Amino acid sequence: MEIKILICMGTSGVSAGALEVERNFITELKSCGLDKKCKIVHTGDRGLFRDVLVDIIISDNRITYQYVKPEDVSIIVKEHLLEGEPVRKLQATEDYEQFFSGQMRIVLSNCGEIDPEDINDYETHGGYDALKKVFQISSQEVIEEVKKSGLKGRGGAGFSTGLKWEFCSKPESDKKYVVCNADEGDPGAFMDRSVLEGDPHSVIEGMIIAGYAIGACEGYIYCRAEYPLAIKRLKKAISEAKEKGFLGSNILGSGFSFNITIKEGAGAFVCGEETALIASIEGHRGMPKTRPPFPAQEGLWSKPTLINNVETFANIRHIIVKGAEWFSSIGTKESKGTKVFALAGKVKNTGLVEVPMGMTIRELIYGPGGGMVNNNIPFKGVQIGGPSGGCLPEELLDTAIDYESITKTGAIMGSGGMIVMDEQTCMVDIAKFFLKFTVAESCGQCTPCRVGLKRMLEVLEKITCGEGEEEQIIFLEEMGSAIRDTALCALGNTAPNPVLTTIKYFLDEYDAHIKEKKCPAHVCVELVKFEVIEEKCIKCGQCYKVCPVSAVVWQKNDYAKIDKAKCIKCKACINICPTVAIE
Amino acid sequence: MKVNLSEAKNIIKKYCAKEGALIPLLQDVQAIYGYVPEEVVELISKELSIFPVEIYGVLTFYAQFYLTPRGKHTIKVCQGTACHVMGGGEILSYLSDTLGIREGETTEDGIFSLERVACLGCCGMAPVIMVDNDFYGKCTIKKMEDILSNYQKEKSI
Ligand SMILES: Cc1cc2nc3c(=O)[nH]c(=O)nc-3n(C[C@H](O)[C@H](O)[C@H](O)COP(=O)(O)O)c2cc1C
Ligand code: FES
Numbered sequence: 001m002e003i004k005i006l007i008c009m010g011t012s013g014v015s016a017g018a019l020e021v022e023r024n025f026i027t028e029l030k031s032c033g034l035d036k037k038c039k040i041v042h043t044g045d046r047g048l049f050r051d052v053l054v055d056i057i058i059s060d061n062r063i064t065y066q067y068v069k070p071e072d073v074s075i076i077v078k079e080h081l082l083e084g085e086p087v088r089k090l091q092a093t094e095d096y097e098q099f100f101s102g103q104m105r106i107v108l109s110n111c112g113e114i115d116p117e118d119i120n121d122y123e124t125h126g127g128y129d130a131l132k133k134v135f136q137i138s139s140q141e142v143i144e145e146v147k148k149s150g151l152k153g154r155g156g157a158g159f160s161t162g163l164k165w166e167f168c169s170k171p172e173s174d175k176k177y178v179v180c181n182a183d184e185g186d187p188g189a190f191m192d193r194s195v196l197e198g199d200p201h202s203v204i205e206g207m208i209i210a211g212y213a214i215g216a217c218e219g220y221i222y223c224r225a226e227y228p229l230a231i232k233r234l235k236k237a238i239s240e241a242k243e244k245g246f247l248g249s250n251i252l253g254s255g256f257s258f259n260i261t262i263k264e265g266a267g268a269f270v271c272g273e274e275t276a277l278i279a280s281i282e283g284h285r286g287m288p289k290t291r292p293p294f295p296a297q298e299g300l301w302s303k304p305t306l307i308n309n310v311e312t313f314a315n316i317r318h319i320i321v322k323g324a325e326w327f328s329s330i331g332t333k334e335s336k337g338t339k340v341f342a343l344a345g346k347v348k349n350t351g352l353v354e355v356p357m358g359m360t361i362r363e364l365i366y367g368p369g370g371g372m373v374n375n376n377i378p379f380k381g382v383q384i385g386g387p388s389g390g391c392l393p394e395e396l397l398d399t400a401i402d403y404e405s406i407t408k409t410g411a412i413m414g415s416g417g418m419i420v421m422d423e424q425t426c427m428v429d430i431a432k433f434f435l436k437f438t439v440a441e442s443c444g445q446c447t448p449c450r451v452g453l454k455r456m457l458e459v460l461e462k463i464t465c466g467e468g469e470e471e472q473i474i475f476l477e478e479m480g481s482a483i484r485d486t487a488l489c490a491l492g493n494t495a496p497n498p499v500l501t502t503i504k505y506f507l508d509e510y511d512a513h514i515k516e517k518k519c520p521a522h523v524c525v526e527l528v529k530f531e532v533i534e535e536k537c538i539k540c541g542q543c544y545k546v547c548p549v550s551a552v553v554w555q556k557n558d559y560a561k562i563d564k565a566k567c568i569k570c571k572a573c574i575n576i577c578p579t580v581a582i583e
Numbered sequence: 584m585k586v587n588l589s590e591a592k593n594i595i596k597k598y599c600a601k602e603g604a605l606i607p608l609l610q611d612v613q614a615i616y617g618y619v620p621e622e623v624v625e626l627i628s629k630e631l632s633i634f635p636v637e638i639y640g641v642l643t644f645y646a647q648f649y650l651t652p653r654g655k656h657t658i659k660v661c662q663g664t665a666c667h668v669m670g671g672g673e674i675l676s677y678l679s680d681t682l683g684i685r686e687g688e689t690t691e692d693g694i695f696s697l698e699r700v701a702c703l704g705c706c707g708m709a710p711v712i713m714v715d716n717d718f719y720g721k722c723t724i725k726k727m728e729d730i731l732s733n734y735q736k737e738k739s740i
Contacts, residue, residue, distance in 0.1 A: 187702045
C-alpha cells in the first residue's frame, strides 16, 4: 500500500515554509524506514491560504493538515503514519470544508492535486486525451464544438471563444500565431498564476488544440515577469511535452506541428491589452492600436493571430473530452461554464474560488468565502473587475455572476478579482486607489486617458484631504463618461468605472468627505484627527503598545492620549483599537 | 566606475539574429549588471543598428528596467487591491519615511532600494512585502522594524 503525501508548493506555500516542511518529511521518513512506502508529491497551490497544506492519502482515506510548520512534521510522521492516529490539532477545520464544498472545480480540478512538474501525473489525470481526440476530427469540427459550448473569453471582455477561433481560421496566410495572454495585470488577481503554477499542461494543451483548429504552428505565452515560478514550471512543461511528442513537428503522427515560446513581460499593465501585447512581443513599447484591423486579421508580425486568456485555454480540454453539451449545461442562458475568482479582502477564507456562472455574489462571499472576517464590522461593498470594474453595495449582492448581470450594474466581470470591503474601507479612497493605478499605467497616447484621468485623480485627492466642493461630483461624472466614450483603448474606456460606480452607490460617503470634511471609515489620513474619544476608550493600552514612535501616552487604568507632535499618522493605533475609539 | 562590456557583447551575439529580441536582450543585460548601463545601450545601438532613442523608449516604458544601480536588497511593497484594503499603503509610507527614500530610489549606503508592485499573488497574506526573493505576509509596522533591522545587522556581520 502506497502512502501519498501532497505538499502545496505554489508561491504562497513556498513563502510560508513548504520547502522546510518537505525537507523534514524526507529526513523523518528515512529515519523510520518509511521512505520506500511513501510518495511525496509537490502540487501547486490549492487556492486557500492556510500557509503550508499537507494531505496524507492512505488508500481511500485522505486527511488534510493546515498551517503545517517544519517542527510539526515529526509528530505527523510518528502519530499518523506509524501509529495510525491522525493529528487532530493540525487537521483542517470546518471552514476548510466550507471553502471547497460550494465550488465547482473544472479549470482548477488539477490544482493542488497533481505534480505540475511531472507530465506523467498530468496524463494519469486525463491529460492530453483531448489532444489525441481532436486529431481524429477536422479542425472545422473542433471550432464547431468550441462554438457550441458557449465558452466566452475569461480575460475580461467575454467575447465568444468559438467565434474568435473561426475568425482566425478564415484568412489564408503562410503563417498564423496563437498567443496566450498570461499578463494578469489586475492588481488583486492571481487566478492565471495559480493555473500556470498548478497545472501548466492544461494551458499548453489548450493552445495546441487552438493551433490545430485555426491552422497555426507557432505559439507564444506572454507571462508577467513577476511570476518567476509560473515561468519556471511552464518551461519545464514545454520541454516535457516536447519529449513526449505533444509539441514539435508531426505531433502524434498527425502531420500537425506546433511550438511554443515564452515571452516575459517587463512590467506594464497596458500590455495585457491585446494590441499592446503584440507590440511588446515584437520588442517595442507596449502601445495599444486602434482596431480594426483586429489581431485575427493582422496581429503578430502582421499575421492572423489568436489571443486568448490562460483560463480560456485551460477550459478547452474539458470541452473537447466531455463535450460541448456537458459544458453548456453549466451556467446561465448566456454565460456558460464556471469562473475562477481571486477572493480577497475582509472575508474569512481568501483564495481562489471556482463557481458555476449564475451563482450570486452573496452565495460566493458567504459560502466558500465564509462571510466577513470580523463579525462586528459589517460588510460595505465588493469590488469586481479590478481597475476596469466597479464597487457594488449590499443591495446588489444578489446579482448573479454572469457577464450580462454584472455589466448591468456598471461593473464588469473582468478577469476575476473580487475584493470584499467592510465599514473600515473608504470608498472614495478605493476609487482614488484604482485611478492612481490607471494614471500610472496609461500609455499616454490619447488625451482623454492621459490628461482626463489625471484631472479626475486631482479632484479625488482634493476630496480625500478635505478640500472637496460639491460641484466636483458633477465634474467627475461628466469627465468620466467623456473618457469612457473617447479613449483609444479599453484601459481608458473602463478606467472611470471605479469612480462612477462609487458615486452611484456610495454617494453619501463622498458627501461626508465634501460637506462634513469627515472620512467615515477613518482611512483618509488628512481627515482623521487622531484623538481618543474617552467615552469609547476601554483603557486597554493596545494603542500604546503598537505605536512605533511612542506618540501614545497611557498608564494602567487611564485613558490613552495621542501626542500629535510625535504622531506620524501611521494608523497603527486605529487599526488595533478594539472599540473604534480613535477619531 | 567603469562598466565591463564583455558579458554584454556575449548577450548581444546571442540575440542579434532574432526577431523582436530587444526586450529579452535588455532583460538579460539587467540580470547581469543589475541595471542597464548607458555604455551597454550605446553598444547595443551600434551592434544592432537601433537608434538609442528607441532603446531608451523601451527602457523607460517598462517598469522593470533601471537606468541606475540598485541597492543590495530590493524591498517590493505590494500595493495591489487586497494589500491596499488591508493597510499596505501605511507599510509603504512607513518604509519610505524610515529609509528616507521614495519608491524607485536607493538608500545612500546602497543597502535598500524601495519599490511598489501591484499584487504579488498572495493576497491572503495581505499586506505583503517581498525582500529580494523572500515574501513576508501579514505585515505590521512592528514587523517592518524587525525585518529592516535584520537586514541591517547582516551588513555589520
Ligand atoms: C488594459 C487592459 C488590460 C488587460 N489585461 C489582460 C490580462 O491581464 N489578461 C488577459 O487575459 N486579458 C487582458 N485584457 C484583455 C485582452 O485585451 C484580450 O481581450 C484577452 O486577452 C482576450 O482573451 P479572451 O478572449 O480569452 O478573454 C486586458 C485588456 C485591457 C484593455
Ligand atoms: S494585492 Fe498584495 S498580494 Fe495581492
